[in-house]
Amino acid sequence: MEKDLGKIFSSFRGVRGELIPVLQRIQEKVGYLPEDAMLQVADFLNVPESTVFGVASFYAQFRFTPTGRNRISVCEGTACHVKGATDIIKEISRVKGVEAGETSDCMEYTLEGVACIGCCALAPCITVNDEVYGRLDKKSVHNVLKKI
Amino acid sequence: MQKVNITIDGVKVETLASKNVLEAALENNIYIPNLCHHPDLVPSGTCRMCLVEVNGGEVLAVACKTPVAEGMSVVTDNPVIRSVRQITLELLHVNHTQDCTNCGKNTNCQLQEVTSYVGVDEERIGQMRKNIPAVEKDTSNPFFTLDHNRCILCGICVRTCNEIQGVDALQFGYRGYQTVISTFMNKPVKESVCESCGECVVRCPVGALLPKNGLKPSREVKTVCPYCGVGCGIVLGVRGETVVSVSGDRESPVNNGRLCVKGRFGYNWINHSERLKKPLIRKDGEFVEAEWDDALEVIANNFSKYKGEEFAAFASARCTNEENYIIQKFTRAVMGTNNIDHCARLCHAPSVAGLAQSLGSGAMTNSIGEIGSAALILAIGTNTTESHPVIGLKVKEAKRKGAKIIVANPRRIDLCKFADLWLQQRPGTDVALVMGMCRVIVDEGLADEPFIEERCEEYGIMKESLKEFGIENVERITGVPAGLIKEAARMYAGNSPASVIYAMGVTQHSHGTDNVLAISNLALLTGNIGKPSSGVNPLRGQNNVQGACDMGALPNVYPGYQKVSDPAVKEKFEKAWGYSLSGKSGITLTEIVDSAYRKNIRALYIVGENSMLSEPDGNHVRKALQKLDFLVVQDIFLSETATLADVVLPASGFAEKDGTFTNTERRVQRVRKAINPIGGSMPDWRITCRIAQKMGCDGFGFENPEEIFTEMASLTPSYSGINYERIEDEGLSWPVPSISHNGTPILHKKRFLTQNGKARFFPLQFIPPSEAPDEDYPLILTTERSLYHYHTGTMTRRVDGLNNLNGMELVQMNPQDAGELGLAEGDNVRVTSRRGEVDAVVKVTRKSPPGMISMSFHFSESPTNLLTNPALDPVAKIPELKVCAVRVMKL
Numbered sequence A: 001m002e003k004d005l006g007k008i009f010s011s012f013r014g015v016r017g018e019l020i021p022v023l024q025r026i027q028e029k030v031g032y033l034p035e036d037a038m039l040q041v042a043d044f045l046n047v048p049e050s051t052v053f054g055v056a057s058f059y060a061q062f063r064f065t066p067t068g069r070n071r072i073s074v075c076e077g078t079a080c081h082v083k084g085a086t087d088i089i090k091e092i093s094r095v096k097g098v099e100a101g102e103t104s105d106c107m108e109y110t111l112e113g114v115a116c117i118g119c120c121a122l123a124p125c126i127t128v129n130d131e132v133y134g135r136l137d138k139k140s141v142h143n144v145l146k147k148i
Numbered sequence B: 001m002q003k004v005n006i007t008i009d010g011v012k013v014e015t016l017a018s019k020n021v022l023e024a025a026l027e028n029n030i031y032i033p034n035l036c037h038h039p040d041l042v043p044s045g046t047c048r049m050c051l052v053e054v055n056g057g058e059v060l061a062v063a064c065k066t067p068v069a070e071g072m073s074v075v076t077d078n079p080v081i082r083s084v085r086q087i088t089l090e091l092l093h094v095n096h097t098q099d100c101t102n103c104g105k106n107t108n109c110q111l112q113e114v115t116s117y118v119g120v121d122e123e124r125i126g127q128m129r130k131n132i133p134a135v136e137k138d139t140s141n142p143f144f145t146l147d148h149n150r151c152i153l154c155g156i157c158v159r160t161c162n163e164i165q166g167v168d169a170l171q172f173g174y175r176g177y178q179t180v181i182s183t184f185m186n187k188p189v190k191e192s193v194c195e196s197c198g199e200c201v202v203r204c205p206v207g208a209l210l211p212k213n214g215l216k217p218s219r220e221v222k223t224v225c226p227y228c229g230v231g232c233g234i235v236l237g238v239r240g241e242t243v244v245s246v247s248g249d250r251e252s253p254v255n256n257g258r259l260c261v262k263g264r265f266g267y268n269w270i271n272h273s274e275r276l277k278k279p280l281i282r283k284d285g286e287f288v289e290a291e292w293d294d295a296l297e298v299i300a301n302n303f304s305k306y307k308g309e310e311f312a313a314f315a316s317a318r319c320t321n322e323e324n325y326i327i328q329k330f331t332r333a334v335m336g337t338n339n340i341d342h343c344a345r346l347c348h349a350p351s352v353a354g355l356a357q358s359l360g361s362g363a364m365t366n367s368i369g370e371i372g373s374a375a376l377i378l379a380i381g382t383n384t385t386e387s388h389p390v391i392g393l394k395v396k397e398a399k400r401k402g403a404k405i406i407v408a409n410p411r412r413i414d415l416c417k418f419a420d421l422w423l424q425q426r427p428g429t430d431v432a433l434v435m436g437m438c439r440v441i442v443d444e445g446l447a448d449e450p451f452i453e454e455r456c457e458e459y460g461i462m463k464e465s466l467k468e469f470g471i472e473n474v475e476r477i478t479g480v481p482a483g484l485i486k487e488a489a490r491m492y493a494g495n496s497p498a499s500v501i502y503a504m505g506v507t508q509h510s511h512g513t514d515n516v517l518a519i520s521n522l523a524l525l526t527g528n529i530g531k532p533s534s535g536v537n538p539l540r541g542q543n544n545v546q547g548a549c550d551m552g553a554l555p556n557v558y559p560g561y562q563k564v565s566d567p568a569v570k571e572k573f574e575k576a577w578g579y580s581l582s583g584k585s586g587i588t589l590t591e592i593v594d595s596a597y598r599k600n601i602r603a604l605y606i607v608g609e610n611s612m613l614s615e616p617d618g619n620h621v622r623k624a625l626q627k628l629d630f631l632v633v634q635d636i637f638l639s640e641t642a643t644l645a646d647v648v649l650p651a652s653g654f655a656e657k658d659g660t661f662t663n664t665e666r667r668v669q670r671v672r673k674a675i676n677p678i679g680g681s682m683p684d685w686r687i688t689c690r691i692a693q694k695m696g697c698d699g700f701g702f703e704n705p706e707e708i709f710t711e712m713a714s715l716t717p718s719y720s721g722i723n724y725e726r727i728e729d730e731g732l733s734w735p736v737p738s739i740s741h742n743g744t745p746i747l748h749k750k751r752f753l754t755q756n757g758k759a760r761f762f763p764l765q766f767i768p769p770s771e772a773p774d775e776d777y778p779l780i781l782t783t784e785r786s787l788y789h790y791h792t793g794t795m796t797r798r799v800d801g802l803n804n805l806n807g808m809e810l811v812q813m814n815p816q817d818a819g820e821l822g823l824a825e826g827d828n829v830r831v832t833s834r835r836g837e838v839d840a841v842v843k844v845t846r847k848s849p850p851g852m853i854s855m856s857f858h859f860s861e862s863p864t865n866l867l868t869n870p871a872l873d874p875v876a877k878i879p880e881l882k883v884c885a886v887r888v889m890k891l
């Protein structure tokens, strides 16, 4: 990870305003924000470590734990919620054996609820590794899950 | 400052143009409800409780964020304002624990105050209440708790930790309903960077941050912190005969109420059960308790046998001025010798010796408060935030106001985060670094020629010696890149006023005096002496080390630095005291130990010092003390040194006596008695007087410290204008030559304190540290201090909470060295030098540069000074405590 960080830092100047982009790059590269990486970001940008965490925890996009190889995000926006997002989460959780907001022990799946992903017409919808699947129900979600 | 007129609810008020509407109202006793306002902090407008109507505008204004303007008219209350405030307030109550009677802040809570003014609809609150489970209280910190369920998210703690403390341990974490005050990763406070200063705790408006010790005092006594030389004003809270709380004295010009963790929480030793309560006399190798009279008898008999050069005394930088005066008077008048010294020898003797030669006085040239307004601060050889925490705050304040900060330190200390430049010189190469900067300043024509011409001498010789300090040579010696040195020199010369602060990283070397002289050259070169916020400022270590020096607890001077060797001075004291005195300078603390070892000194009187742990080469010290015929130790606890004594005398602590301390800025401040002496202990001044009287000597019949002060002031020109009445509210900085003089916060304004009034430059040479790392001892050991402990830990190690935060000696080591030695954090190691070995635990940290480890000396289990090098500075006789060669082995 030292190397990755070094590479990422080299494309920044090391000023406070770069906090969010730096965190984004780390998350892209590592999949989440490891504690030690955040400490090094604090050092690099000369920003207090509590601020790094404060900012990172404010935005839903940042994660503090590693994700599984497959990331399943179920939309919990208003439209999807009304059309049964809760059931879908429960079903995925049952089939894949992973609780919402967590990663399966085998590091295969991460299941999470997210805010509206902008495909309300297709509600209820989920994304699997950034690919969108819509108009799902408890049954059709199995077809999606089989693919991964 | 410009004034403006505004009306608030029809009342005309005049206020400063810099105020906001809330401040203007509050200072005129017009209440506007507020929750996130604090007079020490920049307004944040978080709580929205202070909404008011301004100039009849439709949109309500946030009073604490609205600057006043001429002719402004403010309405603080109307139905709209009332209803908006009420809804905002109810939303706070929805998330707030509803058991006020169980809260330590009950009746003193701002939320209660605002609620009683604004009013709430309980029913509506009930409906809105969410059933979110309570968050567990964070009780990890030994001194305070954080209860999120009572937090109103006003952000005062976040801003305090940022604006006041500069630590930034806290921040808002997460968002929406989940928002909490959070540390990094939302870990327990104890695991964060929090320094436990408690500043946030005293400012929290509700019961979210509360001290753990909640006992309320029945009376309060103003006095001075007993730890470091900053001399913060404190208020002791007493209940019965026990000190139960400490708070910062907001009226003190030194700290304005701010305290560090030791000052605020480190007081449980005062009433500790291990305090010495009776004299102890050694009989057949064992200590037995004795009556005062018997103990004094034994001492009087023995001291009488060793009058003259066989006797020596160590006075104490922990004791009051009055006590130090008495101890030196006793040594000189009764015992007939000038063999008196104290631990200043181990910290700032080079400052006293060096600056006395170059500037005429060895103390800080400027006051603590001025540091906050400097345009540049050069912090060299001082880990200010750990060793002088409240001065550390001043440096951070200056930074916030736009000052440039240069840190010169081999270790990556906390202040580096605030620094514009960090010069990482090799240990012991300060002369080269500073003279290198001087050379750049001279070469580039940045020197203040008129100042040098008018007020200094010997410039030519100094300039000549700069030849040795060409930039490449300096880079080679110090390891600091030439470019950085040049930049630092230009920055220092180009930002006026510039203040140098320094401490033991400069003095504790076998060439400490040269280091100090180099700094004084630098300041003189740029005219940075004699004006506000500039100067050469040695930060003195112990609470009264300045005072102990001022009182003549030194072998070569009487009180007020009047030379022992000057016949006129001698005559003056002989007349005043009625004794014939020795005109021969005594020997220094380090020399006294050696003489004891060689049996030239045969009786020693140690007051309030733990020499076994504080002096270099501890094994040698033990042997020396064991060779004495007669050793008396006077202390508040049975220190490691006291265990070697023939007689141990129980002394009273600072809370049990009246007197004065002189802090590092030369400010003489009143110390006040809060409780009666513990057990059978007595104040040190009284004990020494009783010994003198037992020996049948006159001149020690003092009834109280004030009488001693009066005698001292009559003989000490720089103190002659001071008396207890004048320093009742606020201390005065010496010299105070007359009763109408208001003290001298800034020295050398028009004239230097030297004989001819001119400052002197000194030519210097670089001399390497006396011990360099080699094959057998490949690492450099430097000693340092921890924020959480004081000196040899006699007091702080008896405070559980401080032990909880820092409980053992840590060998701080760079990851690279740890890797090479196969060591990991927490490993037990043995550190060995040519003089001894000590076991401790490894802490891996990038703060230590490769090749250099550091240890403190607070822990008797790991007596670091068994390792250190007693090589002495030839002038000041200070040992080289900052550099010695060691090896580290895994256990």
Ligand code: SF4
Binding pocket: B150, B151, B152, B153, B154, B155, B156, B157, B158, B181, B203, B204, B205, B206, B208, B209
């Ligand atoms: S802990 Fe106290 S000071 Fe900090 S935000 Fe909560 S209520 Fe305010």
Ligand code: SF4
Binding pocket: B160, B161, B165, B167, B168, B169, B170, B193, B194, B195, B196, B197, B198, B199, B200, B201
């Ligand atoms: S105790 Fe001091 S350092 Fe710790 S969080 Fe509070 S203000 Fe910050």
Ligand code: SF4
Binding pocket: B225, B226, B227, B228, B229, B230, B231, B232, B255, B258, B259, B260, B261, B262, B263, B264, B388, B389, B390, B391
């Ligand atoms: S900075 Fe020094 S004087 Fe002030 S509270 Fe801390 S230890 Fe006491």
Ligand code: FES
Binding pocket: A075, A076, A077, A078, A079, A080, A081, A115, A116, A117, A118, A119, A120, A123, A124, A125
């Ligand atoms: S609510 Fe799910 S996509 Fe908008």
Ligand code: FES
Binding pocket: B022, B033, B034, B035, B036, B037, B044, B045, B046, B047, B048, B049, B050, B062, B063, B064, B065
């Ligand atoms: S006091 Fe003004 S917004 Fe809180």
